Amino acid sequence: MTVMAEGPPRETAAAGGPPLLEARGVTRVLPGIVPTTLVHDVDLIIGANELVAITGPSGSGKSSLLYLLGLLDLPTAGEVLIRGQATAAMSEEERAHTRLATLGFVFQFHFLLPEFSVLANVTLPMRALGALPPKAMRDRAMELLGALGLADHAGKRPDQLSGGQRQRVAVARALANDPPLVLADEPTGSLDSQASEQVFEILRDLVRARGKTVIAVTHDLEIARRMDRRIALMDGAVVGDTIRETS
Amino acid sequence: MNLVLDVALTHVRARARQTLVAVAGVATGVGFSIMMAALLQGSQEDFIRQLVNAMPHVAVSDERRAPPPQPAEEVYDAARIHGLKPEARRRGIKNPLATMASIEAWVPGAVAPSVKVQGILRYASRDVATSIVGIDPNREPLVSELPKQIRQGSLGALYTATNALILGDRLAEKIGARLGSKLTVQTSDGIRLTAQVVGLFRSGVRQVDDTTAYALVKTGQILAGQTGLVNELRLRLDDALAAPAAAARIERETGYKSVAWQEASEDLLNAFVVRNVIMYTVVGAILLVASFGTYNIISTITHEKARDIAIMKSLGLPERTVRRIFVLEAGVIGVVGALFGFVLGYALCVAVGSIEITNPFTDVTHIPISWSPRHYAMAAAVAVVSSLVAGLLPARRAARVHPVEIIRGAT
Ligand SMILES: Nc1ncnc2c1ncn2[C@@H]1O[C@H](COP(=O)(O)OP(=O)(O)O)[C@@H](O)[C@H]1O
Ligand SMILES: [Mg+2]
Numbered sequence: 155m156t157v158m159a160e161g162p163p164r165e166t167a168a169a170g171g172p173p174l175l176e177a178r179g180v181t182r183v184l185p186g187i188v189p190t191t192l193v194h195d196v197d198l199i200i201g202a203n204e205l206v207a208i209t210g211p212s213g214s215g216k217s218s219l220l221y222l223l224g225l226l227d228l229p230t231a232g233e234v235l236i237r238g239q240a241t242a243a244m245s246e247e248e249r250a251h252t253r254l255a256t257l258g259f260v261f262q263f264h265f266l267l268p269e270f271s272v273l274a275n276v277t278l279p280m281r282a283l284g285a286l287p288p289k290a291m292r293d294r295a296m297e298l299l300g301a302l303g304l305a306d307h308a309g310k311r312p313d314q315l316s317g318g319q320r321q322r323v324a325v326a327r328a329l330a331n332d333p334p335l336v337l338a339d340e341p342t343g344s345l346d347s348q349a350s351e352q353v354f355e356i357l358r359d360l361v362r363a364r365g366k367t368v369i370a371v372t373h374d375l376e377i378a379r380r381m382d383r384r385i386a387l388m389d390g391a392v393v394g395d396t397i398r399e400t401s
Numbered sequence: 402m403n404l405v406l407d408v409a410l411t412h413v414r415a416r417a418r419q420t421l422v423a424v425a426g427v428a429t430g431v432g433f434s435i436m437m438a439a440l441l442q443g444s445q446e447d448f449i450r451q452l453v454n455a456m457p458h459v460a461v462s463d464e465r466r467a468p469p470p471q472p473a474e475e476v477y478d479a480a481r482i483h484g485l486k487p488e489a490r491r492r493g494i495k496n497p498l499a500t501m502a503s504i505e506a507w508v509p510g511a512v513a514p515s516v517k518v519q520g521i522l523r524y525a526s527r528d529v530a531t532s533i534v535g536i537d538p539n540r541e542p543l544v545s546e547l548p549k550q551i552r553q554g555s556l557g558a559l560y561t562a563t564n565a566l567i568l569g570d571r572l573a574e575k576i577g578a579r580l581g582s583k584l585t586v587q588t589s590d591g592i593r594l595t596a597q598v599v600g601l602f603r604s605g606v607r608q609v610d611d612t613t614a615y616a617l618v619k620t621g622q623i624l625a626g627q628t629g630l631v632n633e634l635r636l637r638l639d640d641a642l643a644a645p646a647a648a649a650r651i652e653r654e655t656g657y658k659s660v661a662w663q664e665a666s667e668d669l670l671n672a673f674v675v676r677n678v679i680m681y682t683v684v685g686a687i688l689l690v691a692s693f694g695t696y697n698i699i700s701t702i703t704h705e706k707a708r709d710i711a712i713m714k715s716l717g718l719p720e721r722t723v724r725r726i727f728v729l730e731a732g733v734i735g736v737v738g739a740l741f742g743f744v745l746g747y748a749l750c751v752a753v754g755s756i757e758i759t760n761p762f763t764d765v766t767h768i769p770i771s772w773s774p775r776h777y778a779m780a781a782a783v784a785v786v787s788s789l790v791a792g793l794l795p796a797r798r799a800a801r802v803h804p805v806e807i808i809r810g811a812t
Binding site: 282 | 711715720
């Protein structure tokens with residue numbers, strides 16, 4: 155399955171300007187009687203048009219790092235920069251707006267709103283951003299759903315879909331505002347191998363055909379091997395950052 | 402549709418039964434508040450109407466509020482004269498006919514004169530202290546309810562005999578007088594004349610019926626020993642509420658103490674203030690209790706929808722938007738509750754207003770109900786505002802939910 159070509163042409167890795175995403179000494183400590191370090195002193199630079207896997211054993215802090223990179227959580231030390239812009243000092247509202255406009259999330263569980271149709275779920279981020287007229291939002295949502303093979307399911311409720319279909323709706327929703335960066339936390343973790351493969355191909359095509367950057371947490375080494383770059387975590391710290399040789 | 406409204410309505414619709422309970426709570430509060438306000442104000446208006454009918458709207462007496470200034474005080478600022486006994490003045494309103502004419506010229510209403518004399522009625526060797534009020538039978542019906550209070554005889558009968566009297570029924574009973582009885586009236590100044598009973602009245606106010614006798618102005622003047630004396634002018638205005646303004650103007654123009662019914666019944670009106678405070682407190686409490694239902698359901702929804710809130714926040718909806726969703730849900734409950742409450746309140750007013758009450762002095766009447774859009778607006782405003790506040794508390798809590806905690810919890 156391929157996603158039709160659309161949006162900005164493939165950008166070549168950051169030429170000049172600030173990187174899309176940068177982590178500088180990012181540390182997250184959970185306060186408590188015995189403070190827990192979830193993420194320890196992570197430095198990362200991720201540019202445009204990258205397909206990045208974050209790997210590591212369970213409990214190594216992959217999700218925690220992704221939440222920090224996605225501005226869902228705040229580091230206790232260090233700084234996450236988006237296109238060179240520091241985010242720690244942003245107000246809650248600015249941070250929310252940055253998420254809305256530049257980030258798309260896909261979680262292990264689809265996290266769709268159960269009472270809304272597939273179409274309504276996909277248009278929700280567009281309506282929150284309010285940059286398009288309603289008709290254009292609908293058209294764009296239908297186009298995304300069509301590209302992900304879900305055109306016939308637009309009017310259904312999420313619970314009428316299969317797991318793989320729901321995860322694809324979640325991808326469509328993540329793309330709603332055409333963000334340059336998509337973050338996925340074990341997006342295939344709850345799917346069978348065939349659906350996993352399909353979702354993986356979709357994410358890969360976002361990079362190949364749409365010029366997006368995708369950062370996906372996965373413990374599926376087979377899938378990780380097929381990504382362009384792999385960042386390995388252990389006890390909250392980066393222990394490996396390898397770029398696949400393009401054949 | 403607006404996103405906030407869309408999500409809010411979806412939440413509310415998905416919980417139709419719970420929402421209905423909350424709406425019913427608000428509606429009941431609003432309905433009963435409206436009924437209570439209508440009932441309390443209705444009875445108050447009814448009472449005031451009766452009060453206003455029973456007394457002159459403005460009473461102009463021959464007194465002055467301040468003793469007349471001494472001439473020396475008028476001329477010299479520094480002059481102050483102490484210990485003077487006010488000069489004995491000739492009683493009565495000077496030039497009563499001219500004064501009446503000047504008031505009648507501008508006042509929207511009617512004026513009638515009266516002469517009040519204290520005397521003793523003697524009949525069959527029984528003596529009773531009595532207020533003899535000299536009136537003008539032609540003008541009296543314009544300013545008082547006396548014609549309606551006559552039980553035997555008539556107001557016009559005052560003209561049919563020399564020194565004719567209309568007695569309070571209880572007064573007549575006390576001395577054993579009947580229609581046609583001849584009795585003696587005597588004043589402290591030693592004036593004495595023979596009078597005849599030509600009528601009986603009953604005002605329903607015991608003190609009046611016990612001690613009052615009506616006569617012609619002329620008879621009153623004879624008893625007072627002063628021809629042309631009028632010591633009170635009574636006014637009835639087209640609009641009773643205009644009484645204080647009219648009283649003030651009359652006092653300014655004539656110098657005579659003019660008392661509006663509001664001033665005369667100040668204590669009573671103050672009692673209504675207390676009553677209104679009680680009413681607003683109770684109405685407020687009812688609506689506050691109703692808003693607990695709203696608080697309850699919004700709290701429940703925010704708990705049930707914690708996951709959805711986390712999703713929306715993770716997508717990038719700001720706290721403000723999330724908060725608005727739940728405040729709006731509370732607002733919807735408040736507004737819908739208020740609308741149903743209007744219907745309920747109206748129905749309750751109709752039902753209560755159709756209850757009949759009987760009272761020995763009047764014909765069969767209904768429980769007085771005041772129909773005022775103000776009651777509806779007030780109840781709705783309190784209901785909607787308290788619903789919004791009730792929603793705001795859980796909404797703020799919900800908006801602060803940390804999405805990571807919930808997303809982790811689900812994983
Ligand atoms: N709220 C929390 N309280 C205590 N420990 C936590 C909390 N959240 C995460 N952890 C711990 O932090 C570590 C990192 O978690 P996580 O980032 O979810 O790892 P991964 O996604 O790689 O499995 C784990 O050991 C986890 O148990
Ligand atoms: Mg994880």
